[in-house]
Amino acid sequence: MSLLEINGLKTYFYTQEGVVKAVDGATYSVEEGETLGLVGESGCGKSVSALSILRLIPNPPGRIVEGEIMFQGRDLLKIDEEEMRKIRGNDIAMVFQEPxxxxxxxxxxxxxxxxxxxxxxxxxxxxxxxxxxxxxxxxxxxxxxxxxxxxxxxxxxxxxxxxxxxxxxxxxPKILLADEPTTALDVTIQAQILEVMANLSKEFGTAVIVITHNLGVVARYADNVNVMYAGKVIERASAANLYETPHHPYTVGLLNSVPRLDQGRDEKLIPIEGNPPDLANLPRGCSFSPRCDFKVDRCLEEYPEVSSAGEGHTVACWEWQNVRKRESSAV
Ligand SMILES: Nc1ncnc2c1ncn2[C@@H]1O[C@H](COP(=O)(O)OP(=O)(O)O)[C@@H](O)[C@H]1O
Ligand code: SF4
Ligand SMILES: [Mg+2]
Structure with missing residues (x-):
């Protein structure tokens, strides 16, 4: 049994613009002593994921509409508020962005x-x-x-x-949630802070969930990384695998758009083109399709199934094998 198991979690906000599907079917687990990175552009549902674990979603307009959050064998969505209060700040602690x-x-x-x-x-x-x-x-x-x-x-x-x-x-705490703890800091300091957390995790067995939009930095200190797009985990792998062989076009784009620790300061950064998705009005099929260079007809019709791309590596993209081929021939 994992320390934390999240199954099919959906957290929606009911707004005047429509239903904002901030987290839309997230499934993943976290082990004792693991450092997990939750990565993606602003607005993809990272903070809402963390706040859902603590059951701190403002209601209205938000609500966890489906799923399970199993912590040490108990579903946090089924316990009463009094018990939840004991868990917050004791078993599960959170570090916020602006100290x-x-x-x-x-x-x-x-x-x-x-x-x-x-x-x-x-x-x-x-x-x-x-x-x-x-x-x-x-x-x-x-x-x-x-x-x-x-x-x-x-x-x-x-x-x-x-x-x-x-x-x-x-x-x-058994779990430390750190929501963009390093955004305002320079890349070297960001790396040091992540290293501190990764060390605490190894020393005390604390599971650390680090939220960031900088895949380049987290990849070095996390054990595993979930890449999120439009409320869904679109790729998950060990940090090393994700860094070396990203499969989803969005992950590839993210890696090219942030400074990497193993490259010089003058490297060229290429931002991902197009606008972040409107979570209240997602396109049919794959949410990334409006920005994707690899899309085929099927992408506009069906949301991609999650495929296995090796041990512990999953990707939700119809064309991931072709993405990989093109990427390796470009090197
Ligand atoms: N209180 C709220 N009311 C309405 N929408 C919200 C609220 N909190 C978050 N959202 C929406 O949920 C989506 C995900 O937000 P969030 O998890 O904060 O993104 P990020 O990945 O930047 O942390 C965004 O579209 C945001 O506008
Ligand atoms: S499923 Fe299609 S549109 Fe979505 S990321 Fe893959 S290739 Fe691009
Ligand atoms: Mg956030």
Whole structure:
């Protein structure tokens, strides 16, 4: 049994423009100690996926309409709100995008971390303080003991993000959800933050789900990656396989559009042409078809079946074998 199993999850928003299918049939699992990347352009349903796991979808207009979220054998969609509250922040913790708005500017870093420790663990006073130092060391903050009395503005963006991760880890969560934790940071710092999370995951067995639009960076630190397009997982593979042999035209496009850590700064980035899809008005057939260079007639009629492209590698595209052929002959 996996730590987390998501089966056929659908989360819709009922708006004046129509039904926005933000997550539309996502199925995947996450193991203990695994770092999973959820990747895709803005608006493809990444945040809604994470908020669905925590059952924090604003209703109205949103609702989880179908599916299962099995966590340690229990369906989170079937338990009552009281039980769900115990799971949030204890078993499943979340780090949000902007650490400056999540940290309180008028409290010291030490106070904010010890508050969180006191809430979740049977520790207070000097015990909580020394645990706070341990946590800051774990996330790689130099001279952690001396920095406890500093305020958030005295930390750089990358260091604030580390503090947020330390706070989230203070309850020893089974799952850490990190929603675009590094977007505002430079690529090298982004990589360092992801490395911190991947290390915590290996050391404590915490499953980490990292949401990002930068496939180039996450591919190096995640074990597996789900690529999302229009509310669906269109390709899933180990990070190494996805990086080396992407099969879906959208994944190929994403890799060409972001800086890769293994290439120089002057590499040419090619944005994916066309507009992101309108989730309330998706085309018939494959959602990516309006932007796809590989499309054939069938793509305009039928949504592609999920095919297996090797161990642990799945892809939803009718033409993936031809995409691969063209890609390898272009190299
Ligand atoms: N509260 C809401 N009301 C209506 N639509 C929403 C709401 N939250 C998210 N959505 C829609 O759901 C889709 C997916 O959003 P989101 O998961 O935030 O994307 P991202 O991949 O950028 O994190 C978007 O089209 C967004 O407009
Ligand atoms: S199914 Fe067709 S339109 Fe969709 S990504 Fe594959 S080739 Fe392109
Ligand atoms: Mg988001």
């Amino acid at each position: 400056m708005t999540s940290l309180n500017p008028v409290l010291t870093i030490g106070r904010q971390i010890t508050e969180s420790i006191e809430l979740h663990q049977d520790l207070s006073g000097s015990g909580a303080r020394s645990r706070a130092v341990d946590l800051l060391e774990l996330v790689g903050i130099p001279s952690a003991g001396e920095r406890l009395d500093d305020y958030p503005h005295q930390f750089s963006g990358g260091m604030r993000q580390r503090v947020m991760i330390a706070m989230a880890m203070s309850c020893n």
